[in-house]
Amino acid sequence: MSVDHYENFPVASILCPPALRPAVTSIYWYARTADDLADEGDVPVEQRLADLAQYRSDLHAAAGDRRGSGRWAGVFTPLAATLAQHALPLQLLEDLLDAFELDLHQPRHADRDSLLAYCRCSANPIGRLLLHLYGVHEAGALRQSDAICTALQLINFWQDVSVDLPRGRLYLPLADCERHGLDAQALLASASARADARRCAPLVAELAAWTRAMMTDGADLVHHLPGRLGWELRLVVQGGLRILDKVEALQGGVFTQRPKLHAWNGPRLLWRAINM
Helix, strand or coil: CCCCCCCCCCCCCCCCCHHHHHHHHHHHHHHHHHHHHHHCCCCCHHHHHHHHHHHHHHHHHHHCCCCCCCCCHHHHHHHHHHHHHHCCCHHHHHHHHHHHHHHHHCCECCCHHHHHHHHHHHCHHHHHHHHHHCCCCCHHHHHHHHHHHHHHHHHHHHHCHHHHHHHCCECCCHHHHHHCCCCHHHHHCHHHHHHCHHHHHHHHHHHHHHHHHHHHHHHHHHHHCCHHHHHHHHHHHHHHHHHHHHHHHHHHHHHCCCCCCCHHHHHHHHHHHHCC
Protein backbone atom coordinates (compact mmCIF):
# COMPACT_ATOMS: atom_id res chain seq x y z
CA MET A 1 0.00 0.00 0.00
CA SER A 2 1.02 3.64 -0.37
CA VAL A 3 2.04 5.08 3.01
CA ASP A 4 2.62 8.83 3.29
CA HIS A 5 4.40 8.58 6.64
CA TYR A 6 7.91 7.28 7.23
CA GLU A 7 7.62 3.84 8.85
CA ASN A 8 10.23 1.37 10.07
CA PHE A 9 8.11 -1.59 9.00
CA PRO A 10 6.24 -2.83 5.92
CA VAL A 11 2.48 -2.19 5.86
CA ALA A 12 0.33 -4.73 4.01
CA SER A 13 3.36 -5.75 1.97
CA ILE A 14 3.49 -8.38 -0.76
CA LEU A 15 4.18 -10.92 2.01
CA CYS A 16 0.71 -10.28 3.41
CA PRO A 17 -1.90 -12.67 1.92
CA PRO A 18 -4.13 -10.70 -0.50
CA ALA A 19 -7.26 -11.68 1.43
CA LEU A 20 -5.93 -9.97 4.56
CA ARG A 21 -4.47 -6.83 3.00
CA PRO A 22 -7.71 -4.77 3.26
CA ALA A 23 -7.99 -5.66 6.95
CA VAL A 24 -4.34 -4.86 7.69
CA THR A 25 -4.62 -1.60 5.77
CA SER A 26 -7.77 -0.57 7.64
CA ILE A 27 -6.08 -1.19 11.02
CA TYR A 28 -3.02 0.78 9.93
CA TRP A 29 -5.04 3.81 8.85
CA TYR A 30 -7.17 3.68 12.01
CA ALA A 31 -4.04 3.82 14.18
CA ARG A 32 -2.16 6.25 11.94
CA THR A 33 -5.04 8.76 11.81
CA ALA A 34 -5.59 8.65 15.57
CA ASP A 35 -1.86 9.16 16.12
CA ASP A 36 -1.93 12.19 13.82
CA LEU A 37 -4.90 13.65 15.71
CA ALA A 38 -2.87 13.42 18.91
CA ASP A 39 0.48 14.49 17.52
CA GLU A 40 0.50 16.44 14.25
CA GLY A 41 0.15 20.17 13.65
CA ASP A 42 -0.31 23.02 16.15
CA VAL A 43 -3.80 22.18 17.43
CA PRO A 44 -4.38 22.96 21.16
CA VAL A 45 -4.44 19.99 23.52
CA GLU A 46 -8.12 20.55 24.35
CA GLN A 47 -9.06 20.27 20.67
CA ARG A 48 -6.93 17.14 20.24
CA LEU A 49 -8.70 15.48 23.17
CA ALA A 50 -12.10 16.49 21.76
CA ASP A 51 -11.16 15.06 18.35
CA LEU A 52 -10.00 11.79 19.93
CA ALA A 53 -13.27 11.59 21.89
CA GLN A 54 -15.22 11.98 18.64
CA TYR A 55 -12.94 9.44 16.99
CA ARG A 56 -13.71 6.97 19.79
CA SER A 57 -17.42 7.62 19.35
CA ASP A 58 -17.08 6.88 15.63
CA LEU A 59 -15.25 3.66 16.48
CA HIS A 60 -18.19 2.54 18.62
CA ALA A 61 -20.57 3.49 15.81
CA ALA A 62 -18.56 1.43 13.32
CA ALA A 63 -18.50 -1.54 15.70
CA GLY A 64 -22.28 -1.27 16.18
CA ASP A 65 -23.01 -0.86 12.47
CA ARG A 66 -24.25 2.67 13.14
CA ARG A 67 -23.59 5.96 11.38
CA GLY A 68 -20.78 8.02 12.85
CA SER A 69 -19.89 11.68 12.46
CA GLY A 70 -18.62 11.16 8.91
CA ARG A 71 -15.41 13.12 9.60
CA TRP A 72 -13.26 10.05 9.06
CA ALA A 73 -15.44 8.01 6.72
CA GLY A 74 -12.34 6.91 4.81
CA VAL A 75 -11.07 5.29 8.01
CA PHE A 76 -14.21 3.87 9.56
CA THR A 77 -15.99 2.53 6.47
CA PRO A 78 -13.25 -0.05 5.75
CA LEU A 79 -12.63 -0.61 9.47
CA ALA A 80 -16.32 -1.43 10.00
CA ALA A 81 -16.02 -4.11 7.32
CA THR A 82 -12.91 -5.52 9.03
CA LEU A 83 -14.63 -5.51 12.43
CA ALA A 84 -17.60 -7.40 11.02
CA GLN A 85 -15.61 -9.88 8.92
CA HIS A 86 -12.88 -10.72 11.43
CA ALA A 87 -14.54 -10.01 14.80
CA LEU A 88 -11.65 -7.82 15.92
CA PRO A 89 -11.43 -7.37 19.71
CA LEU A 90 -12.75 -3.84 20.18
CA GLN A 91 -10.76 -3.34 23.39
CA LEU A 92 -7.48 -3.50 21.48
CA LEU A 93 -8.61 -0.62 19.27
CA GLU A 94 -9.74 1.29 22.36
CA ASP A 95 -6.35 0.72 24.00
CA LEU A 96 -4.66 2.60 21.18
CA LEU A 97 -6.86 5.64 21.81
CA ASP A 98 -6.12 5.40 25.54
CA ALA A 99 -2.41 5.64 24.70
CA PHE A 100 -2.84 8.67 22.46
CA GLU A 101 -4.88 10.44 25.13
CA LEU A 102 -2.27 9.57 27.75
CA ASP A 103 0.38 11.12 25.50
CA LEU A 104 -1.46 14.43 25.75
CA HIS A 105 -1.86 14.25 29.53
CA GLN A 106 1.51 12.71 30.39
CA PRO A 107 4.30 13.51 27.89
CA ARG A 108 6.99 11.91 30.09
CA HIS A 109 7.36 8.82 32.27
CA ALA A 110 8.77 8.49 35.76
CA ASP A 111 10.38 5.09 35.23
CA ARG A 112 10.56 2.06 32.96
CA ASP A 113 7.43 0.51 34.46
CA SER A 114 5.44 3.59 33.47
CA LEU A 115 6.89 3.46 29.97
CA LEU A 116 6.07 -0.24 29.63
CA ALA A 117 2.50 0.38 30.79
CA TYR A 118 2.19 2.98 28.03
CA CYS A 119 3.56 0.52 25.44
CA ARG A 120 0.97 -2.06 26.50
CA CYS A 121 -1.64 0.31 25.05
CA SER A 122 0.30 2.08 22.31
CA ALA A 123 2.16 -0.83 20.68
CA ASN A 124 1.12 -4.28 21.85
CA PRO A 125 -2.47 -4.05 20.51
CA ILE A 126 -1.13 -3.83 16.94
CA GLY A 127 0.67 -7.16 17.19
CA ARG A 128 -2.30 -8.81 18.87
CA LEU A 129 -4.68 -7.51 16.20
CA LEU A 130 -2.48 -8.92 13.44
CA LEU A 131 -2.17 -12.27 15.19
CA HIS A 132 -5.96 -12.29 15.54
CA LEU A 133 -6.33 -11.88 11.77
CA TYR A 134 -4.10 -14.92 11.27
CA GLY A 135 -5.96 -16.98 13.89
CA VAL A 136 -3.04 -17.08 16.33
CA HIS A 137 -4.28 -16.93 19.94
CA GLU A 138 -1.79 -18.98 22.02
CA ALA A 139 -0.62 -17.28 25.21
CA GLY A 140 3.06 -17.83 24.40
CA ALA A 141 2.71 -16.26 20.97
CA LEU A 142 0.90 -13.26 22.43
CA ARG A 143 3.65 -12.78 25.04
CA GLN A 144 6.36 -12.87 22.38
CA SER A 145 4.35 -10.51 20.18
CA ASP A 146 4.09 -8.07 23.09
CA ALA A 147 7.86 -8.21 23.59
CA ILE A 148 8.49 -7.45 19.91
CA CYS A 149 5.92 -4.64 19.74
CA THR A 150 7.12 -3.00 22.95
CA ALA A 151 10.71 -3.22 21.69
CA LEU A 152 9.67 -1.60 18.40
CA GLN A 153 7.94 1.21 20.28
CA LEU A 154 10.99 1.80 22.48
CA ILE A 155 13.26 1.77 19.43
CA ASN A 156 11.01 4.42 17.89
CA PHE A 157 11.36 6.52 21.06
CA TRP A 158 15.16 6.32 21.02
CA GLN A 159 15.13 7.03 17.27
CA ASP A 160 12.93 10.11 17.71
CA VAL A 161 14.67 11.84 20.64
CA SER A 162 15.74 14.78 18.46
CA VAL A 163 12.17 15.16 17.13
CA ASP A 164 10.33 14.75 20.44
CA LEU A 165 12.38 17.11 22.60
CA PRO A 166 11.39 20.28 20.69
CA ARG A 167 7.75 19.17 21.10
CA GLY A 168 8.16 18.97 24.87
CA ARG A 169 8.15 15.17 24.94
CA LEU A 170 10.75 13.09 26.71
CA TYR A 171 10.31 9.32 26.59
CA LEU A 172 13.61 8.60 28.31
CA PRO A 173 12.53 7.35 31.79
CA LEU A 174 13.12 10.12 34.31
CA ALA A 175 14.58 7.70 36.88
CA ASP A 176 17.20 6.58 34.35
CA CYS A 177 18.01 10.17 33.46
CA GLU A 178 18.49 11.03 37.12
CA ARG A 179 20.66 7.97 37.73
CA HIS A 180 22.95 9.14 34.92
CA GLY A 181 23.11 12.66 36.32
CA LEU A 182 20.93 14.21 33.60
CA ASP A 183 18.31 16.86 34.29
CA ALA A 184 15.11 16.26 32.35
CA GLN A 185 14.14 19.93 32.18
CA ALA A 186 17.56 20.81 30.80
CA LEU A 187 17.27 18.09 28.16
CA LEU A 188 13.95 19.51 27.02
CA ALA A 189 15.81 22.66 26.00
CA SER A 190 17.17 21.58 22.61
CA ALA A 191 20.36 23.67 22.93
CA SER A 192 21.13 22.01 26.26
CA ALA A 193 20.45 18.58 24.80
CA ARG A 194 22.97 19.23 22.04
CA ALA A 195 25.53 20.39 24.57
CA ASP A 196 24.95 17.32 26.76
CA ALA A 197 24.90 14.78 23.91
CA ARG A 198 28.19 13.17 24.98
CA ARG A 199 27.06 12.94 28.60
CA CYS A 200 23.87 11.20 27.39
CA ALA A 201 25.76 8.43 25.56
CA PRO A 202 25.88 5.97 28.53
CA LEU A 203 22.12 6.38 29.06
CA VAL A 204 21.39 5.75 25.37
CA ALA A 205 23.65 2.67 25.40
CA GLU A 206 21.91 1.25 28.47
CA LEU A 207 18.40 1.80 27.12
CA ALA A 208 19.39 0.33 23.75
CA ALA A 209 20.78 -2.81 25.44
CA TRP A 210 17.56 -3.19 27.46
CA THR A 211 15.50 -2.86 24.28
CA ARG A 212 17.66 -5.31 22.32
CA ALA A 213 17.22 -7.94 25.05
CA MET A 214 13.46 -7.46 24.87
CA MET A 215 13.42 -7.86 21.10
CA THR A 216 15.58 -10.98 21.35
CA ASP A 217 13.16 -12.40 23.93
CA GLY A 218 10.27 -12.16 21.47
CA ALA A 219 12.08 -12.89 18.21
CA ASP A 220 11.60 -16.66 18.33
CA LEU A 221 7.96 -15.98 17.44
CA VAL A 222 9.01 -15.78 13.78
CA HIS A 223 9.56 -19.56 13.79
CA HIS A 224 6.07 -20.32 15.07
CA LEU A 225 3.93 -18.28 12.69
CA PRO A 226 2.51 -19.55 9.43
CA GLY A 227 4.25 -18.87 6.11
CA ARG A 228 4.18 -15.28 4.97
CA LEU A 229 3.41 -13.84 8.40
CA GLY A 230 6.58 -15.40 9.81
CA TRP A 231 8.68 -13.95 6.98
CA GLU A 232 7.15 -10.50 7.28
CA LEU A 233 7.79 -10.52 11.01
CA ARG A 234 11.42 -11.45 10.37
CA LEU A 235 11.81 -8.27 8.33
CA VAL A 236 10.00 -6.19 10.96
CA VAL A 237 12.27 -7.51 13.72
CA GLN A 238 15.40 -6.97 11.67
CA GLY A 239 14.28 -3.49 10.65
CA GLY A 240 13.88 -2.58 14.32
CA LEU A 241 17.24 -4.06 15.21
CA ARG A 242 18.92 -2.19 12.36
CA ILE A 243 17.52 1.11 13.64
CA LEU A 244 18.80 0.11 17.08
CA ASP A 245 22.25 -0.46 15.54
CA LYS A 246 22.14 3.09 14.24
CA VAL A 247 20.99 4.46 17.60
CA GLU A 248 23.87 2.70 19.34
CA ALA A 249 26.36 3.96 16.75
CA LEU A 250 25.19 7.56 17.19
CA GLN A 251 25.22 7.27 21.00
CA GLY A 252 24.37 10.74 22.31
CA GLY A 253 24.07 11.88 18.69
CA VAL A 254 20.41 10.81 18.72
CA PHE A 255 19.77 14.10 20.53
CA THR A 256 20.69 15.97 17.35
CA GLN A 257 19.82 13.63 14.45
CA ARG A 258 17.26 10.95 13.66
CA PRO A 259 18.56 7.64 12.31
CA LYS A 260 16.49 6.12 9.49
CA LEU A 261 16.35 3.05 7.31
CA HIS A 262 17.29 3.52 3.65
CA ALA A 263 16.90 1.42 0.52
CA TRP A 264 20.51 0.28 0.72
CA ASN A 265 19.77 -1.34 4.10
CA GLY A 266 17.49 -3.81 2.31
CA PRO A 267 20.03 -6.53 1.40
CA ARG A 268 21.41 -6.59 4.94
CA LEU A 269 17.92 -6.86 6.43
CA LEU A 270 17.03 -9.68 4.04
CA TRP A 271 20.23 -11.56 4.86
CA ARG A 272 19.63 -11.20 8.59
CA ALA A 273 15.99 -12.24 8.19
CA ILE A 274 16.94 -15.41 6.29
CA ASN A 275 19.48 -16.33 8.95
CA MET A 276 17.27 -15.89 12.00
